[in-house]
Amino acid sequence: MIRDITLGQYYPGNSVIHKLDPRVKILATLLYIVALFVVNDFPGFIVAVVLLEAVIILSKVPRRYIWRGLKPVLIIIAFTLTVNIFMVGGDIIWQFGILHITRQGLRTAAFVGIRLVLLIIGSSMLTLTTRPIGLTDGIEALLSPFKKVGLPAHELAMMMTIALRFIPTLLEETDKIIKAQQARGADFESGNILRRAKALVPILVPLFISAFRIAQDLAMAMEARCYGGVVKRTRMNAMKFARRDLIATVIFCAFLAVIVLQRVLL
Amino acid sequence: MIEVKNLTHVYNEGLPHETKALDDISFTIKDGSFVGIIGHTGSGKSTLLQHLNGLLKPSSGTIVIDGVDITDSHTKMLDIRRRVGLVFQYPEYQLFEETVAKDVAFGPANLGLSQEEIDERVRRSIELVGLDYERVKDQSPFELSGGQKRRVAIAGVLAMEPEVLVLDEPTAGLNPKAHLDILDMVEEIHKRENNITIFVSHNMNDIARMSDQVLVIHQGRLAMDGTPAQVFAREDEIRSMGLALPDATEIVSHLRKEGMELPADCLTVDQAAEAIAKALEK
Numbered sequence: 001m002i003r004d005i006t007l008g009q010y011y012p013g014n015s016v017i018h019k020l021d022p023r024v025k026i027l028a029t030l031l032y033i034v035a036l037f038v039v040n041d042f043p044g045f046i047v048a049v050v051l052l053e054a055v056i057i058l059s060k061v062p063r064r065y066i067w068r069g070l071k072p073v074l075i076i077i078a079f080t081l082t083v084n085i086f087m088v089g090g091d092i093i094w095q096f097g098i099l100h101i102t103r104q105g106l107r108t109a110a111f112v113g114i115r116l117v118l119l120i121i122g123s124s125m126l127t128l129t130t131r132p133i134g135l136t137d138g139i140e141a142l143l144s145p146f147k148k149v150g151l152p153a154h155e156l157a158m159m160m161t162i163a164l165r166f167i168p169t170l171l172e173e174t175d176k177i178i179k180a181q182q183a184r185g186a187d188f189e190s191g192n193i194l195r196r197a198k199a200l201v202p203i204l205v206p207l208f209i210s211a212f213r214i215a216q217d218l219a220m221a222m223e224a225r226c227y228g229g230v231v232k233r234t235r236m237n238a239m240k241f242a243r244r245d246l247i248a249t250v251i252f253c254a255f256l257a258v259i260v261l262q263r264v265l266l
Numbered sequence: 267m268i269e270v271k272n273l274t275h276v277y278n279e280g281l282p283h284e285t286k287a288l289d290d291i292s293f294t295i296k297d298g299s300f301v302g303i304i305g306h307t308g309s310g311k312s313t314l315l316q317h318l319n320g321l322l323k324p325s326s327g328t329i330v331i332d333g334v335d336i337t338d339s340h341t342k343m344l345d346i347r348r349r350v351g352l353v354f355q356y357p358e359y360q361l362f363e364e365t366v367a368k369d370v371a372f373g374p375a376n377l378g379l380s381q382e383e384i385d386e387r388v389r390r391s392i393e394l395v396g397l398d399y400e401r402v403k404d405q406s407p408f409e410l411s412g413g414q415k416r417r418v419a420i421a422g423v424l425a426m427e428p429e430v431l432v433l434d435e436p437t438a439g440l441n442p443k444a445h446l447d448i449l450d451m452v453e454e455i456h457k458r459e460n461n462i463t464i465f466v467s468h469n470m471n472d473i474a475r476m477s478d479q480v481l482v483i484h485q486g487r488l489a490m491d492g493t494p495a496q497v498f499a500r501e502d503e504i505r506s507m508g509l510a511l512p513d514a515t516e517i518v519s520h521l522r523k524e525g526m527e528l529p530a531d532c533l534t535v536d537q538a539a540e541a542i543a544k545a546l547e548k
Binding site: 202210 | 354
């Protein structure tokens with residue numbers, strides 16, 4: 001059923017990683033991704049893998065959850081690998097017609113592969129261990145310095161929160177509409193691509209209308225309770241930079257230092 | 267005739283959060299009956315309705331409609347949908363076409379009928395729901411009023427000419443006038459087509475007034491099955507399930523407790539008024 005689709009893939013838990021301040025986690029994830037592109041040799045990747053492995057163990061998220069997040073992008077990774085193996089020039093070690101494999105090609109492909117896998121696992125560790133609300137709060141806090149130059153940080157975060165909040169509602173709505181159209185004999189499972197695409201119209205039109213209706217109701221309800229994005233708002237769960245956040249920051253800075261120094265010195 | 271035997275439906279079977287939505291439900295509905303289904307929110311009514319036209323498959327049990335087992339995996343889905351028309355709650359939210367006529371034609375077109383047959387059925391069902399075919403056929407369904415939209419949506423199901431018409435709270439969210447209009451329409455269609463009509467409602471007055479047979483669902487089980495008089499006579503049980511009595515039955519029940527001599531089976535205001543007048547004359 002359509003309701004079984006998991007989105008926002010948060011894995012509920014109570015680990016140290018779960019408890020970290022979302023701001024720290026978001027910044028660390030961003031810098032980790034940058035670091036992955038700074039790294040250019042195997043020792044550097046080993047350091048990156050060790051750090052990620054430590055985070056996974058500490059978070060207590062089952063590995064099959066992480067694997068599930070990786071599965072949909074495997075095709076993209078496979079494609080990039082193939083392209084890199086055959087397209088990079090250099091010392092040829094195998095040749096067949098116009099196809100050739102070079103030592104440099106293998107090396108680049110390996111790096112790109114490792115980089116992509118680490119990138120995806122790294123960023124999914126953020127979403128797996130942080131509640132959507134924590135994520136949006138964190139993003140809002142990180143964007144708030146840019147308020148001075150006119151960036152509507154709070155409004156952006158509110159939009160994200162609302163969008164996340166309504167994913168299950170819209171899925172439920174979709175399920176209802178699909179059933180209602182099936183009751184009128186609609187068939188979504190057979191026929192060629194064109195037919196199937198056309199069969200979506202009876203679902204999409206009512207779904208859009210529902211979405212607008214829900215949005216309008218929500219806007220009305222927010223207004224009735226005097227919502228205003230501009231006034232200074234307080235939070236029910238204020239984010240606190242605790243000792244464990246300091247420790248995490250120190251460890252992460254050490255990681256960054258190692259990566260950069262290794263790149264500069266070697 | 268509809269025969270439901272030992273129908274059980276388990277959601278999320280085998281998972282830690284599995285729930286029994288329907289538990290060993292059996293009942294029979296005779297041809298031409300008007301059946302009311304009542305039950306508290308979450309009692310399993312909607313799950314039951316969705317089984318009647320094959321949208322959900324039972325975990326165990328069978329549903330036989332006019333000798334055809336619709337739970338059999340060899341029965342064609344379109345065949346089931348042709349037999350049983352299901353009108354969901356707030357059916358106007360499934361309208362999608364540019365014109366009323368096109369929207370009503372969606373169902374019959376899916377049945378693969380000829381164009382003439384489709385046009386004929388569209389005209390017939392739009393008229394059946396009490397709308398002026400010539401006036402509304404080229405209108406956008408989104409320009410209509412709430413009550414009219416619902417009529418168009420019901421017409422969309424009627425156009426499939428089902429032998430069994432199932433309506434899930436057909437009057438939810440309508441104003442009192444539209445509420446009565448829709449019920450009158452449903453009754454009228456039932457009389458004219460002489461089909462089996464099954465409807466879910468939270469309004470006990472409607473249930474008592476309209477149905478020949480009442481099914482009470484409680485926590486996934488069939489708690490009662492009988493005529494409105496039989497069902498509403500079991501006052502305490504009805505209340506313990508979080509349900510209410512029809513207004514007239516309620517008043518008569520109070521008067522009886524006060525010592526007035528009245529029959530227990532008053533279901534409608536007219537019956538109650540007559541009985542009270544008779545008792546006062548004595």
